[in-house]
Amino acid sequence: MPNFQAKVFVSLRPSVLDPAGEAAKSAATRLGLQGITSIRIGKAIELNISAPSEEEARNTVETISDRLLANPVIENWSFDLNQIDPSIPGKNL
């Protein structure tokens, strides 16, 4: 069974306030760092999946992102998907 690696990026929607980012920004100022105009903190999730095809791996990542890793009300998500062991045919031939 082919193995895939997905990187899922979850970020707050632009309209949503980011208190953690604001806190990090004021801490950076206290550290004496200049010029930082905004900080937005999100999640970067790395998934290893074995699936019969790339399409099935993609479906799994979409489902887990939408139902578990992100809160669709306040967060956006996107992902990259790569097959790890190209020797095994995972593409939809």
Add this chain to the structure above:
Amino acid sequence: MPNFQAKVFVSLRPSVLDPAGEAAKSAATRLGLQGITSIRIGKAIELNISAPSEEEARNTVETISDRLLANPVIENWSFDLNQIDPSIPGKNL
């Protein structure tokens, strides 16, 4: 002053256990998702910086990553840096 955008990725070192990732993995199984062999949860931080040069922006990102955004004892960090408004010369000419 030129504007730059950095994306900092913070992830747990491979040797460090990831309880949140393990919890997400068992939740995914309960959701009926098959084939997920591992989940590692990290941070993706977006920074907007205005700095006189790319080099200064790079120094700021390195300092904030090392001293604020990541815990070097258990986490690794990496980042991408791009100038947002290439019209203003920010490169070291």
